[in-house]
Amino acid sequence: MLATPTFLQGYTRRCSPEDFGSLQFVMVGAEKLSERVAIAFEEKFGIRPMEGYGCTECAPIVSVNVRDFRAAGFYQVGQKRGRIGHPLPGISVRIVDPETYRPLPPGQVGLLLVKGPNVMMGYLNRPDKTAEVLRDGWYVTGDLAMLDADGFLTISDRLSRFSKIGGEMVPHLKVEEALQQLLGATEPAVAVTGVPDERKGERLVVLHTLHEDKLREVQSGLVASGLPNLWIPRPSSYFRVEKIPLLGTGKLDLRSVREQAFNLAAGESNQAVGKVKE
Numbered sequence: 001m002l003a004t005p006t007f008l009q010g011y012t013r014r015c016s017p018e019d020f021g022s023l024q025f026v027m028v029g030a031e032k033l034s035e036r037v038a039i040a041f042e043e044k045f046g047i048r049p050m051e052g053y054g055c056t057e058c059a060p061i062v063s064v065n066v067r068d069f070r071a072a073g074f075y076q077v078g079q080k081r082g083r084i085g086h087p088l089p090g091i092s093v094r095i096v097d098p099e100t101y102r103p104l105p106p107g108q109v110g111l112l113l114v115k116g117p118n119v120m121m122g123y124l125n126r127p128d129k130t131a132e133v134l135r136d137g138w139y140v141t142g143d144l145a146m147l148d149a150d151g152f153l154t155i156s157d158r159l160s161r162f163s164k165i166g167g168e169m170v171p172h173l174k175v176e177e178a179l180q181q182l183l184g185a186t187e188p189a190v191a192v193t194g195v196p197d198e199r200k201g202e203r204l205v206v207l208h209t210l211h212e213d214k215l216r217e218v219q220s221g222l223v224a225s226g227l228p229n230l231w232i233p234r235p236s237s238y239f240r241v242e243k244i245p246l247l248g249t250g251k252l253d254l255r256s257v258r259e260q261a262f263n264l265a266a267g268e269s270n271q272a273v274g275k276v277k278e
Contacts, residue, residue, distance in 0.1 A: 001020075004249060004251070006251065008037055008041045012037075026041070026048075027051075030218070030249055031153065036180070050064070050067075051083070051084050053063065053155060055234040062083040064088065065111075080148075083152040083154050085153065086151050086154045090117060091115070093147065094112075095113075098114060106146075110249070111140065112153075119137070119139045152251075163194030163201055166230060174206060178227060179208075182217075191244050191257045193207075204233040205261040241260060244257075
């Protein structure tokens with residue numbers, strides 16, 4: 001079965017174990033597979049989802065976890081939790097510095113580049129856009145990743161899902177995951193993004209669907225979670241929305257999240273200015 005983590009959440013809630021009794025492989029992609037979703041699915045259906053990675057421009061698979069291989073006197077690891085697997089045969093990956101494009105050694109997070117016969121020739125009638133993402137045959141994914149000593153890839157997040165706060169890169173996904181973990185929920189109840197800030201360049205904003213008492217509890221838990229201070233959104237940067245914007249695939253609608261956050265934060269600033277004038 002091929003699915004997304006969002007679909008796995010729905011299956012875990014609505015399906016019974018016998019519905020998936022014949023499954024031997026469950027592959028997930030399109031969004032990051034959180035440990036809580038993987039564990040919930042495995043506990044109910046008795047099968048561990050294996051994560052892969054790809055993008056439309058790479059037709060669409062780049063890497064995937066597979067089952068470990070065992071034979072007489074031989075054992076090869078095919079999967080690691082929290083990883084997106086090995087690149088497929090014939091596909092090369094490179095981790096580089098996002099600014100200088102200098103190759104980085106294993107264990108360091110950088111921008112992921114992909115090269116191989118699966119990479120597109122370009123965007124139709126968009127040579128300008130093509131030139132932005134193809135460099136000497138390497139496709140610039142826009143994702144931050146790390147390659148470990150065994151050749152397994154880990155995706156950190158989209159480069160666009162980081163905020164530069166006081167000169168430090170702060171990952172939205174890590175803050176989102178910490179909030180979701182404090183909630184103990186598999187359904188997305190928060191979305192983190194960044195908006196401009198006069199003092200530090202950017203600041204984090206959290207859209208949420210929580211009631212006030214639960215929000216205060218989560219805010220307190222986040223402060224005590226051990227995250228760096230720069231990663232902790234201000235109490236005034238939490239905005240309640242009717243629902244978290246999602247795409248049809250179940251992934252976060254990042255454009256809508258950013259637009260709502262910008263408008264809500266701007267409205268808050270205008271109110272503050274009005275009070276000062278009064």
